[in-house]
Amino acid sequence: MKANLKSNLAWLGVMVLGFVVIDACEFAGLINTFIENMLVTIGINVILAVGLNLIIGFAGQFSLGHAGFMAIGAYATGIMTQTMATPAGFYLSMVVGMVIAVIAAVIVGIPTLRLRGDYLAIATMGAAEIIRILINNLKITNGAAGLFNIPALASWVTVYVLMCLTTIVTVNFIHSRGGRAVMAVREDEIAAGAMGINTTRWKLAAFIFGAATAAIGGSLHAAYIQTIAPGDFNIMASIAILIIVVLGGVGSVTGTFVAALVLGALDTILQNFGTVRMIIYSLALILIMIFKPAGLLGSWEFSFKRLFNRKVKGVAEHE
């Protein structure tokens, strides 16, 4: 229990430190709109990719429809905050987005999670396209033109806090009885079933969890960028999130953070290179995949508990 407390406090320290550093830079004028935009994009990408990593890396279900759930969150916020332009309205819209995303995930998940590998990827991709095309053709979503002048109700602080919260909740889930059941499904579905684990139920749980976090990411995106259109949530958007997960390491939350930071920074730096940007970006991806096929960190996780244990052992050996 003491070790738990120590590691929890250490993580709290890291989160507060991160906040203070960004806040100080902001205060000192080191962060212009451009950099802030980059940081917020990284934060939203972390939220999206952590949720997708739960589905792909921990539950082992290859989903290509993450942008669809993100779109649901974004449009819930975009539509609702036009009549309720208050922080309370924003958070209410986020919750509504999550609820709709969860319902959509159940409807999509129950038939498709029986499929495996490529088939599941195609089915989830199709589901995300259906969501996008619905949004494209509805009146309430303003069709293909999308929504603009969405009230700016999310600052970098909102994104930072929600990034920390979703990560904590996801990591807590992974390290619980449910998280282990989900990983058992990934490792061997037949053996998991024979050990009494209801594989359909736990796969669906991970899928719903991921969809809900994607909706949060979408809400933040809408409230920060202030403009959304159906085209923002196409298959390329799903693949962009997938790239973060694969590059960081499938099954490593730490890796997702590292990859989101690296790719976010790379993307920003390469803005100066004009059209060559996409070529360099792709080359960087290819090189990382050649030299680090399991992703930057594989399935390695940073853990304060392990770090403290090692220190204690080190000290004991010295004495």
Next chain:
Amino acid sequence: MSNSPLLEAQALVKNFGGLTAVANVSVHFDQNELIGLIGPNGAGKTTLFNLLTGETPVSSGTISFYTDHGVQPLNGKQPAQIAKIGISRTFQNIRLFKELSVLDNVRIAMTNHYHEGFLTSILRLPKYYQTEAAMTKAAQELLAIFDLTAVADLPAKSLPYGIQRRLEIVRALATKPKLLFLDEPAAGMNPEETADLTRLIRKIQREFHITIVLIEHDMSLVMNVVERLYVLEHGALLATGTPQEIQKNPAVIKAYLGGE
């Protein structure tokens, strides 16, 4: 006690297209019994296991399981439901959760014996720490009984073959079964490992008071530990009886050695 029935399967049939893998097989396992299931390759032994554990649906026939709350039919139930009722198994080709630690392999099998709400786990309420501690303690106790404490934190894939087989048995026991199916537990083992396994199986039956059914080709193991045998050939039941009776049975000798 030893004569009260635990599982009764009547006239089981399994067809795969035109192939009849199991043809009209009836078996019964009693409480606390140690039963062997033998037969030449392709006789339908593993298929029979898969039928009894719900892995493959039966084409026809009934399976009844005797619990404290009366007789339960197992037909049409999913493997997870059957595991909850009290049947566990190991696999012919080891199916551990390879990337996960030995401790986690055992804790996963205990999932159904502990309950905590979703909010409890994601908010780490005090109940979360209690459940984690209780699960870890129970798993460690089980690992200690089978001398696996030293490897508890290693990934399952890093263990030597014989230990992986043992871990699979321990994982199956962690579900607290009343009936345990072992599918060729001695496959690929050297004589020394087989001798260890023989002791292990006796120990499990003695200390856990459960019924064990094993498929095995290693006759030294089978004849040594089991009390009763079923012999399958071409999906049909060829003979049943004690090891001594089976060894003298002319039909069995013919099936194994061939000839007139």
